Amino acid sequence: MQLDFVARELTIKLVYYGPALSGKTSNLQALHRLTSDASRGRLMTLETRDDRTLFFDLLPLAFKAEGDLSLRIKLFTVPGQVIHSSTRRLVLQGADGVAFIADSQLSETENNRVAFLDLRQNLKDNGLDLKKLPLVIQFNKRDLQAIRPDEEIGDLARHGREPVYKAIATRGEGVLETFLGLLALTWTRLDAEHDFSNKFRVRSDTFVAALAKQLGVTGDPQRLIDAAVGVDPRSSVRKEQVP
Numbered sequence: 001m002q003l004d005f006v007a008r009e010l011t012i013k014l015v016y017y018g019p020a021l022s023g024k025t026s027n028l029q030a031l032h033r034l035t036s037d038a039s040r041g042r043l044m045t046l047e048t049r050d051d052r053t054l055f056f057d058l059l060p061l062a063f064k065a066e067g068d069l070s071l072r073i074k075l076f077t078v079p080g081q082v083i084h085s086s087t088r089r090l091v092l093q094g095a096d097g098v099a100f101i102a103d104s105q106l107s108e109t110e111n112n113r114v115a116f117l118d119l120r121q122n123l124k125d126n127g128l129d130l131k132k133l134p135l136v137i138q139f140n141k142r143d144l145q146a147i148r149p150d151e152e153i154g155d156l157a158r159h160g161r162e163p164v165y166k167a168i169a170t171r172g173e174g175v176l177e178t179f180l181g182l183l184a185l186t187w188t189r190l191d192a193e194h195d196f197s198n199k200f201r202v203r204s205d206t207f208v209a210a211l212a213k214q215l216g217v218t219g220d221p222q223r224l225i226d227a228a229v230g231v232d233p234r235s236s237v238r239k240e241q242v243p
């Protein structure tokens with residue numbers, strides 16, 4: 001988080017993390033398609049020939065709240081390949097929230113696990129604690145065969161602490177849900193910590209809805225957020241589940 005109090009400008013950083021090819025870049029591409037021209041900047045993606053992200057992607061979004069606050073959101077992805085651990089650590093620096101994009105395919109279960117443990121370690125190396133960081137989990141590629149069944153994901157969601165969303169990122173399904181779920185968690189956390197709604201005279205209860213509307217989201221943002229599997233994303237439940 002960066003705050004320019006004079007300019008009334010707050011910048012938050014959200015990171016899409018996960019194993020290689022789970023659909024992190026596809027999530028940002030879909031968000032780019034689903035948001036209005038006025039509210040977003042250029043999507044920067046750096047891809048190698050084999051379709052894997054070499055460094056990172058960045059999608060900047062902007063929101064002018066009705067009170068006295070300009071919010072900038074920087075959405076990053078990390079490169080998933082095991083060898084790019086130092087880049088992931090760098091991208092995670094100063095992250096305010098993380099969306100973990102898991103690949104639903106049965107064959108990717110171990111890769112999800114490794115990436116999740118890598119997330120925890122890289123956060124630790126940055127002085128951040130997974131337990132305290134706003135985090136949502138997305139199970140992507142729900143359109144494919146040989147995927148983890150709905151019941152298993154529902155089970156994981158019910159026992160876990162984090163909101164869990166199902167998605168088909170290439171079709172844009174579940175993408176806004178994941179993003180708004182993460183944003184709601186992150187905003188609530190930052191607001192509780194820094195009292196932004198008072199300082200900037202913005203209404204915290206309608207903040208995310210107003211933001212969603214300005215981004216060009218049609219439909220009820222709260223319903224999108226509530227699409228999380230198993231648990232109410234606003235309530236915090238017990239213990240860590242490795243996706």
Ligand SMILES: Nc1nc2c(ncn2[C@@H]2O[C@H](COP(=O)(O)OP(=O)(O)O)[C@@H](O)[C@H]2O)c(=O)[nH]1
Pocket residue numbers: 018019020021022023024025026027051052053077080140141142143144167168169170171
């Ligand atoms: N069938 C299917 N393919 C997907 C989905 N999301 C991403 N992909 C494909 O998976 C590959 C990797 O996606 P990408 O977004 O580049 O993954 P990243 O490495 O996590 O950034 C690409 O070929 C995508 O088209 C999905 O929901 N369903």
Ligand SMILES: [Mg+2]
Pocket residue numbers: 024025026052053077078
């Ligand atoms: Mg990528």
